[in-house]
Amino acid sequence: MKKWLAIGGLILVTVIWGGGFVASDIALESMKPFQIMMVRFLLASVLMGVISRGQRKSEEKLKDRAGAIKAGILMGVTLFMGFAFQIIGLQYTTPSKNAFLTALNVVIVPFIAFVILKKKIGAKGIIGAVMSVLGVALLSLNGNFTLSLGDGLTLFCAVGFAFQIFFTSEFVKKYPASVLNTIQMFTAFVLSAISLMIFGENDFQVTIQGWLSALYLGVVSTTICYLLQTACQKYIDETKAAIILSMESVFGTIFSILILHEVVTVRMVIGCAVILAAVIISNMSETSEKIEDKEICKI
Template identity: 25%
Template sequence: MKYNKEIMSVFGLIVCASLWGIGFPAMKAVATLPTFYMIAVRFAVAAMVLGILFFKQLKFTSKILIKNALILSLLNFSLYIFDTIGIKYTSSAKASFFSCLGFLIIPILNLIIYKQKFTKITTISVSICLTGIIFLSYSPDMGFKLALGDIICIGGSVLGSLYIIYLDRISQKGENSNPILLSTFMMFFTCLWSTSVAWFHHDFTVMPSRINLYILIFIGLFCTCIAFLLQTICQKYVPSNRVGIIFAIEPTSGAFLSILLLNEKMSSVGILGGILVIGSLLYQEIMSNKIHKEDGDTLQA
């Protein structure tokens, strides 16, 4: 039963990562809007939808849930500042990759903070994925060089990794017993922080076009509400190091959708990098499932 939950959770995290990938070309399409305005609207939509759908569950709110939601919201808010600003100074395709270096950062942070050693599978998978990211940083005019937006997006990756690690820890402690409420309050607090800053900067004097408003609602509903809810529910059953590898599918979907929808260009070297990133994910999943199967056969024997 636990193994089946893990398989379903992996699938849920892949859907989550794919939705976030779609968010990159969507954010690029509305990149002319003020940064904090964009963050406020997307999380307002997400918090409102979850609040309406699961209003009756608010009676189960606890102090520890509020505390965890506050911490996650601050990490999340900081992450989206980096990502939303970074995408203004690089292509959507490259932003999607450099915002998602959790596959590399999470194992390193776990090693530093919790003395959690790399497994052989993680080491090989991270090596393949890192090679892919290096190839993706290549452009014909700049070679293997990072743009300002790339560096800002890498900062977002560090914050995103801390978010995943913290969510993993509270799940292991049993403090993530109500993932729907946790997601709802996290989104509400993120909306609160971004709305406050947007109000201070007078961002709400900007009136978005109808198409931009539709795109923001789409981002809020699918790339925020559904995606974060899936992450909070599914990550309870998948270790954080493995989650980082699974989320490597996010930049790949973001890059290819940016090419398809925004007519952005990617070199053959960059395409090879994307293939390597997907290959690292497949290797991680195939080998992890093989180990699970062998362990199950041993127990049955």
């Protein structure tokens, strides 16, 4: 029963995150990128901090406090990079393209693990990577084989999120999730505030829709979703969870069509389908390898 509730919870996360692409697009009508990010991570930092204080037992058990802080900062830096490239890229591309290109982070993670931890990449992981390149070409390349600015920035965003996912999977084994989340969100907030001042985005002239969108992103899409994801993944293995979470790109496209009336071409649909298939295949590789290893051990 808990497993099915967890699956339902993760699906809810993907629906909310899918709506986040539309909320970001609406917020950009009256807010600058780093204004949105600063508000988003300020709300998340405060709420995560309150929740973390309510879990003092985790903090009391924490022996390596300095290590947890460093880990949280590293996660926060990569989280900031992911969201920064994503929302800046969204100014120059559509929410549906932004959503599917962001989903490529799942394909990139095994290659990061290979470079840093020397973990082997399975055949399905390589197939997934090749398919993802094909999907990006169908979805984003222009007639002269150039990549648009928005799509190029979103690809950098996928790399940022891939590192964030990798670091999270490594550090959550050593430190309490509530502590890591709080430090991560606060780090992203500080970097957003610094970027806001550097790029001169101090002038806030925000509409009610803009504030509501930022509120949704900070409270629902960030705080609630990250907490719900952490709780649900206690009952589902990371491979299945990643496949379910990749569905955020599908919901992002659906909401973009329904709310923003985005026009979707046949080529875009094929490109999105290839990228989604690449994400699923690349995540199936780890499970297949574990099964094969067990069979070899039996022999």
